[in-house]
Amino acid sequence: MNxxxxxxxxxxxxxxxxxxxxxxxxxxxxxxPVTGGVLHKPSLxxxxxxxxxxxxxxxxxxxxxxxxHSIEESRATGTTDDxxxxxxxxxxxxxxxxxxxxxxxxxxxxxxxxxxxxQRMAMGRxxxxxxxxxxxxxxxxxxxxxxxxxLYTHMKNQGIxxxxxxxxxxxxxxHDYLLKFKGDKKYEFGExxxxxxx
Numbered sequence: 001m002n003x004x005x006x007x008x009x010x011x012x013x014x015x016x017x018x019x020x021x022x023x024x025x026x027x028x029x030x031x032x033p034v035t036g037g038v039l040h041k042p043s044l045x046x047x048x049x050x051x052x053x054x055x056x057x058x059x060x061x062x063x064x065x066x067x068x069h070s071i072e073e074s075r076a077t078g079t080t081d082d083x084x085x086x087x088x089x090x091x092x093x094x095x096x097x098x099x100x101x102x103x104x105x106x107x108x109x110x111x112x113x114x115x116x117x118x119q120r121m122a123m124g125r126x127x128x129x130x131x132x133x134x135x136x137x138x139x140x141x142x143x144x145x146x147x148x149x150x151l152y153t154h155m156k157n158q159g160i161x162x163x164x165x166x167x168x169x170x171x172x173x174x175h176d177y178l179l180k181f182k183g184d185k186k187y188e189f190g191e192x193x194x195x196x197x198x
Contacts, residue, residue: 003189010162015181021165025137048131052138054122056109065124091124092147115142123151137165145170
């Protein structure tokens with residue numbers, strides 16, 4: 001496998017179950033080691049990974065949005081709670097702050113938030129960190145298609161290059177390139193076919 005993704009080359013990764021899509025995600029995310037070949041990627045502050053089931057740290061509501069930043073690191077960037085609320089509005093979670101008792105409230109977020117809320121919180125986290133690249137592994141599977149479309153459009157408008165692993169063909173139109181796993185170590189890489197963008 002040999003391909004390169006430059007800024008603005010939004011890539012959609014697809015293929016049958018068990019073909020290696022999530023394995024590639026884990027290798028790019030340094031969860032698995034590279035045992036052969038060479039992987040070149042940007043520095044950690046320029047790339048952000050969101051899995052299907054995002055990690056929700058122990059802490060308050062604010063911590064869920066700014067992770068892995070601490071409150072001190074977040075404040076040092078000039079970020080205010082009003083700015084964080086704008087991000088929650090962008091990901092359609094503005095109601096969470098009132099429902100959960102404010103930014104300082106601590107809960108077991110894995111129990112409190114629904115699947116779609118967890119995924120939208122992770123997307124808010126991505127918007128907060130504003131990376132150059134986002135690697136997204138089925139990260140909107142529990143989100144409605146209209147909100148999903150809004151989030152993808154917003155991320156592209158923010159200048160974030162998207163690398164998406166998904167089965168949802170509704171996401172194809174937000175990408176310019178296609179990496180298709182075909183099984184038996186075969187793959188195709190190239191510009192997104194025009195018929196997939198309709």
